[in-house]
Amino acid sequence: MSEKQMLYQKRLERYITAMDCGKPDMVPVAFGVGEWIAKYTGTTLQEIYYDLDKSNSIVSEMLPGLDFDIFKGGPSLWWPPMFDAMGSKLYKFPGIGVEENSTFQFNEQEYMKPEDYDEFIASPTEWLVNHYLPNISTELENPGSYRSTVALIKGAAAFAMQGGIMAQAYGKWTMDHGIVGQGTGFTKAPFDTLGDALRGMKGVLLDLRRRPEKVLAACEAITPHNVNCGLAGAGADTRFPCFAPLHRGAYPFLNPNQWNNFYWPSLKATIEGLWARGKRMLFYAEGDWTPYLDKIAELPDKSIIFQIDTTDAKKAKEILGGRFCLQGGVPTTLLTYGTPAKIKEHIKRTIDELACDGGFILDAGGVVMGDAKQENVIAMIEAAREYGVY
Amino acid sequence: MLTDALSIAIADLEEEQVAGMVKERLASGVAPLEIVNSLQMGMAEAGNRFETGEYFLGELIMCGEIMQDSMIVLEPLLIGSNAEYKGNIVIGTVKGDIHDLGKNIVVMLLKGSGYNVIDLGVDVSKEKFIEAIKEYNAPLVGMSVLLTGCQESMKETIDAIRAAGLDTKVLIGGNYIDDLVKAHVGADYSAQAATDGVKIADEIFSA
Numbered sequence: 001m002s003e004k005q006m007l008y009q010k011r012l013e014r015y016i017t018a019m020d021c022g023k024p025d026m027v028p029v030a031f032g033v034g035e036w037i038a039k040y041t042g043t044t045l046q047e048i049y050y051d052l053d054k055s056n057s058i059v060s061e062m063l064p065g066l067d068f069d070i071f072k073g074g075p076s077l078w079w080p081p082m083f084d085a086m087g088s089k090l091y092k093f094p095g096i097g098v099e100e101n102s103t104f105q106f107n108e109q110e111y112m113k114p115e116d117y118d119e120f121i122a123s124p125t126e127w128l129v130n131h132y133l134p135n136i137s138t139e140l141e142n143p144g145s146y147r148s149t150v151a152l153i154k155g156a157a158a159f160a161m162q163g164g165i166m167a168q169a170y171g172k173w174t175m176d177h178g179i180v181g182q183g184t185g186f187t188k189a190p191f192d193t194l195g196d197a198l199r200g201m202k203g204v205l206l207d208l209r210r211r212p213e214k215v216l217a218a219c220e221a222i223t224p225h226n227v228n229c230g231l232a233g234a235g236a237d238t239r240f241p242c243f244a245p246l247h248r249g250a251y252p253f254l255n256p257n258q259w260n261n262f263y264w265p266s267l268k269a270t271i272e273g274l275w276a277r278g279k280r281m282l283f284y285a286e287g288d289w290t291p292y293l294d295k296i297a298e299l300p301d302k303s304i305i306f307q308i309d310t311t312d313a314k315k316a317k318e319i320l321g322g323r324f325c326l327q328g329g330v331p332t333t334l335l336t337y338g339t340p341a342k343i344k345e346h347i348k349r350t351i352d353e354l355a356c357d358g359g360f361i362l363d364a365g366g367v368v369m370g371d372a373k374q375e376n377v378i379a380m381i382e383a384a385r386e387y388g389v390y
Numbered sequence: 391m392l393t394d395a396l397s398i399a400i401a402d403l404e405e406e407q408v409a410g411m412v413k414e415r416l417a418s419g420v421a422p423l424e425i426v427n428s429l430q431m432g433m434a435e436a437g438n439r440f441e442t443g444e445y446f447l448g449e450l451i452m453c454g455e456i457m458q459d460s461m462i463v464l465e466p467l468l469i470g471s472n473a474e475y476k477g478n479i480v481i482g483t484v485k486g487d488i489h490d491l492g493k494n495i496v497v498m499l500l501k502g503s504g505y506n507v508i509d510l511g512v513d514v515s516k517e518k519f520i521e522a523i524k525e526y527n528a529p530l531v532g533m534s535v536l537l538t539g540c541q542e543s544m545k546e547t548i549d550a551i552r553a554a555g556l557d558t559k560v561l562i563g564g565n566y567i568d569d570l571v572k573a574h575v576g577a578d579y580s581a582q583a584a585t586d587g588v589k590i591a592d593e594i595f596s597a
Binding site: 035105201333334 | 403405445446447448449451452455486487488489491513537538539540541542565566568570571574
C-alpha cells in the first residue's frame with residue numbers, strides 16, 4: 001500500500017468512526033475550497049464557474065499543503081453550461097445575470113401554480129417533464145419541438161460531462177492526496193422540494209392556510225422520489241451519506257404545529273426510507289433548528305449526520321449527541337471577520353465542548369462563500385489538528 | 391386589546407372575513423383611510439404575536455398577503471386623503487443579493503406601523519440608495535442581505551453613504567447578521583428578528 005493509500009485508509013476510518021458516533025484517533029476535519037479562493041488566484045468567479053478544468057486545477061494546487069480528512073468539494077457548486085443549454089430561469093450565474101465576481105443566485109418564483117397541485121400529485125415526474133421544465137427553461141417552452149429536443153439533449157450531455165469531469169478529479173485527489181469525499185448522492189426534504197423549487201416560500205406558506213391537504217398530499221407523493229434520489233444518484237453507495245440541504249424547516253419560518261404536521265413527517269419518512277436501505281443523510285440544517293431537536297431525536301440512531309449551522313451547539317450535543325454524529329462548530333461569519341488567533345481560540349473551546357466523547361466532525365457551520373479569508377480557513381484546519389487529538 | 395372587528399379579523403388571519411368587511415365598510419361610507427388604520431392596528435397586533443412567540447414567519451407573511459389584497463381595493467380610494475406618516479424609511483436588499491423575503495416582511499411591518507417605506511427592491515446599487523435617501527430626506531435606511539458573500543457590498547454602500555455626507559441611521563438585517571458584521575460594515579443598528587425593525591424605527595423617530 002502506498003503512503004497516500006495508507007493516509008486515505010486512516011482518514012476514512014476516522015470519518016466512519018465519527019459517523020457511527022465513535023471516538024477516532026483525532027477529530028475528523030471537513031473542508032471545502034469555497035468561492036473565496038477566486039480572490040487569491042487572480043481569476044474571476046465567472047471563470048471558476050464556467051471552466052471546470054481551471055477550477056479543478058486550483059483545487060489540485062491547493063491540496064498538497066493542507067491536512068484535513070473529509071473533502072467537501074471545489075469552489076463551484078454548479079456548472080452553468082447545463083443550465084445555459086436549456087435557457088434556465090432558475091439561476092443567475094457570475095457574469096450572466098449578476099456581476100462576474102458575484103456569487104450565483106437562485107431565482108425563486110411560483111413555477112408551479114396552486115391549480116397544478118392535483119396533476120402534480122397524480123404523477124410528480126410526469127408533471128415535471130410536461131410543465132415544470134417548460135416553465136423554468138426558455139429553450140424547453142414547447143415540449144417535443146425541434147428546439148426543445150435539441151436543448152434537452154444538450155442539457156443532458158452537459159450534465160453527464162460535468163459528472164465525468166468531477167468523478168475524474170475526485171479520483172485524482174483521492175489518489176494524490178489521500179482525501180475522502182464527504183458524500184455520495186443528493187436529496188431534499190419533500191416539503192423543501194415543494195417550497196424551494198415548485199411553489200416558492202411565499203406560495204407554500206400561503207398554501208399551508210389555503211389548501212393544507214394539497215400540501216400534505218404533495219409531500220407524500222414526493223417522498224418515494226426523494227428516497228430514490230438519495231440512493232440512485234450515489235450509484236447505491238451506502239458508505240457515505242447523501243447530502244440534503246434543508247431550508248424551510250429552519251426556525252422561525254413555520255409554527256410548531258406546521259413543522260410537526262407538514263415539514264417533519266415526510267422528511268422523517270425520507271430518512272427512514274434511506275436508512276432502511278443502509279443510506280445515511282447529511283442533515284444539512286441551514287439556519288437555526290434548536291426548537292426541533294427533540295423531534296429530530298426521534299430518528300433511528302446514526303441515520304443522520306446533523307450539521308450545526310446557527311443551531312445552539314450545546315443543546316444539539318445534549319439532545320442528539322451519542323446517538324447521531326454532529327458536524328460543524330465554526331461559525332461561517334468567524335471565517336470572514338475573525339483572525340487566525342480568534343479562530344484557534346474558538347476551535348479549542350469547540351473541541352472541548354462538542355468533540356469530547358467522539359461522534360463529532362469539525363466543519364464550518366454553513367456554506368463558506370467568497371467573503372472568507374484564506375488565512376482563517378487554514379487556521380481552522382491547523383487548530384483542529386493541534387487540539388483535536390483524543 | 392383590539393376592539394375593532396376588522397383589526398381582530400386581520401390579526402387572526404381571517405382572509406375572507408377581512409375582504410368582506412372592507413367591502414361592507416366602504417359600502418356604508420366609512421373613510422378608506424379609517425379602514426386602513428383598522429387594518430394597520432391588526433397588523434401591529436400580528437407583529438406583537440410574533441414577538442411573544444405565538445406567531446411565526448408563516449403567519450406574518452399571511453397577514454401581509456391579506457393586507458396587500460385589501461390595499462388593492464383601498465389604495466386607489468386613498469388619493470387625496472391626507473395620510474400622516476411617522477416618517478420616511480428607505481429600504482432595499484444590497485447589490486449582488488436578490489433575496490427579499492425578510493425585507494418584505496420588515497417593509498410590511500413598518501408600513502403597518504405607519505411609516506412611509508420607500509422599497510428599492512433587490513440587488514440595489516449604492517448610488518440608488520444614496521439617491522433615495524436624498525430624495526426622501528430619510529432619517530433611516532434599512533439594508534437586507536442573506537448571503538455572507540454579499541455583506542461586503544453592504545459595507546461599500548454604507549461607506550458611500552457616509553462619504554456623501556449623509557448622517558442617516560443605518561439598520562441592517564439578515565440571517566447571518568450579528569454584532570461582528572454590524573461592526574465590520576459600520577452600521578448603526580442590526581436586527582435579528584422581523585419585529586426588531588419597528589422597535590428601532592420607533593426609537594429613532596421618537597427621538
